[in-house]
Amino acid sequence: MLDIFFMTFFIVVLIDWSMILNCLSFMFIITLFKICDSGMNLFKLIMILLSIWLLCMMFYSVHNNERSFLLALIFMLVLMSLEITFMSYKMIFFYIGFEMSVIPVLIIILGWGYQPDRIEAGMYMLLYTVFFSLPLLLGIFYMNYMTNIFMITVLMFIMSFMVKLPMFGVHMWLPRAHVEAPVYGSMILAGVMLKLGGYGIIKVSFFLGDFLYKYCKLLVVYSVVGGFLLSLICFMQSDMKMLVAYSSIVHMSLVLSGLLTLKSIGLSGAIFMMIGHGLCSSGLFCVLGFTYNRTHTRSIFFNKGLIFIMPLISLWWFLFCSSNLSFPPCLNLSGELFLFISILHWEPSMFFILMMLGTISSLYSIYLFSFTQHGKYLKSYSYMNLSMMESLGLMLHWFPLNILVFDLHLMMF
Template sequence: MGLVFSLILLLMMKSSVLWEIRLWCMMMFSLLSLKYLSGESWGMYNYYMYIDILSSILVLLSFWISGLMLLASYKSVKYNNNKMVLFSSIVLMLCMLIILFFMMTSLLLFYLFFEMSLLPTIMLILGWGYQPERLQAGLYFMLYTVFASLPLLLGILMVGMINSSYMMDMFKYNSFSLNMSFLWLGMMLFAFLVKLPLYSMHLWLPKAHVEAPIAGSMVLAGVLLKLGGYGLMRFLYMFSLMNLYFDELIMVICLWGGVMTSMICVGQSDIKSLIAYSSIGHMGMMAGGVMSKFMCGWEGGILMMFSHGLCSSGLFCMGNLLYEKINSRSLFLYGGLLNINSITSLFWFMMCISNMGAPPFINLISEIMLFMSLYMYSWLFIMIILIMVFMGGLYNLIMYVSIQFGSNMSFYNAMYSENSSEYLLILLHLIPLLLFMVNISYLTKIFMI
């Protein structure tokens, strides 16, 4: 509760160094929220707010990514004085709405904050996007998510009317009879599957990513996709939906989507589009692990949400640094950057191997756990998993090689240089991916209650 009131005070503050104050406060809040990781397994209550081990790791991720969004936008917004105060206020408001979503126990407030998080994101895309096509991207984003979440609202109202309560724990700890067809409950999950996004409902994501500014891409990849994963896990856990007859269909779509988006990534020339499509494959695999109903699938899904949030956000940051220097996102125009800046080349290599799920990053642990759960569900999935692993390595290596090797283009020269804040930005993405390996056993406490 104190963190929420602090965010409201930050929104009202006026100062000549407002940007720096907000940046430091977000990073301090992320360090303060580390205490939630050591919370009890049944969580902590505070009026309508409830934080347990499942939501605490996502609250921490939200604060961390929000602070890094301000750091990444320093050149494009603060340095160019591009509506600086309004931008940082929207970032803070978005962070507050997302954190309230993760901490709600009332289903109606849960839905309210799920929908309200769209508005600041749309404002980021429309206000600070790069090209006129951002209007179409904003429209896609709004229509897909609002249309898909209407059945969720109707379902929540029906559940509340039947059981005279909207509190999540009433369903989790009491054996209420849900007099609703499983088809309708499946329609409620549809809103979260579009937000993930599930393959075949993913068209809004590459469009929104390509047209969004760097902060918009970071929050979309780092946090907003996790709203879908968190909602899916919370609903399956709360309503004990362990015998859905359409979960096989969802799993097949998720895995097939992972293979298809990996193939699309191999043929991409736009670097932001490539990273966006790789997000669809990763989150589809996470949804498949969750729908398998195995413990290692759920734990791997949470770990995938955390690791993918940092890794994908870091890749978008590095793509944006190239865009600011070269003014192009085409992989055909990059090349030979290893000869110009070898430290950035090392960072690119670490981000790429993290994205493909290689040691020493926690992405490896999450992918192993998800693959185990999918194999236990059906041995037939083993071929799809092998193709996904191969294609994941392929498109990440293609991206790395096409950027770093080859001959230098004539329109950039040795003047290409990074500054210390850009190095700091990348390191703040990489260090948590390495440090979380120390506390990997944290996940085993999540669903033991």
């Protein structure tokens, strides 16, 4: 897998965007030929494939006026840090890549953000990730000297991953970062960065599995209840970007609960959900960014009646909102079913709260689509429809999201 990393290193020197996209496509094909691996290597390859695919979509989403060598360099630094994280076998190298991935996203938010509040949002993200990552660094250094592992030791290892997912209670950095980030910043945040937390929990479960099962039972219940509360908070949002950001946290709360049950069906469901959510949420932020570029507002109350003036954008809103509520044949459907089965097998008494969570999480996607696409539009003129490049980027999000479900065996350990 080092050949992929060195190829990324040499792509950085390219200046022309079309050449970078061609090289990334070539990297994707080479990585795809290695998909015959199994076990943890298969999961690493899947996450690297997802990272390369979404990075190509980020290049597609950048407007011609914003294209610069500096921005392309930052995109490639994001990919390099993710490859270090996913490829590393030693925990210290995993930690280095895990922390390196924050820096390019922070630069994107501070340099290409929309509003003056981006400085505060960047500090939120930096403080949350660095402060909760310090216990993980201590745990890595003293791992060989630990004779007795207690709950505080387990929390040292997984607290950083729960913030990165994020878990309810330590999630406040994510909505602020999404609101201030540009389209491509939100795409990489929702598409890959949130998956680092799930990947980290899977990685530490190989040597802390028994202790996770012993000490983290309360976290499963807490995460499901937190996901239910956040799904209710989605109905209180007037900013479309905040609503999509909170919906990401709801999905990741299910992933965290399924992983902590330590069941094989929960692991498979978490992998399906992470891949499906990476494509679906990135596509939602992408179509939201295209809408914002035309209406110059993210408010649900001002974006009304878009189906009458921009029907093609409205079609993509429908496709991604239906995927967000796990409508078949979306990959999110199989992920949610596997995770629900895993949690119910772990504790059957959680049936009612899971039923409420599944219902409410479907309703806020319907709420988002119906309030923005229907009704009387407040302005009296129409906008330019989607360009061919923008439509291609959205299609490349939606197509694998609804095709991969037909052969789930490709993504199972």
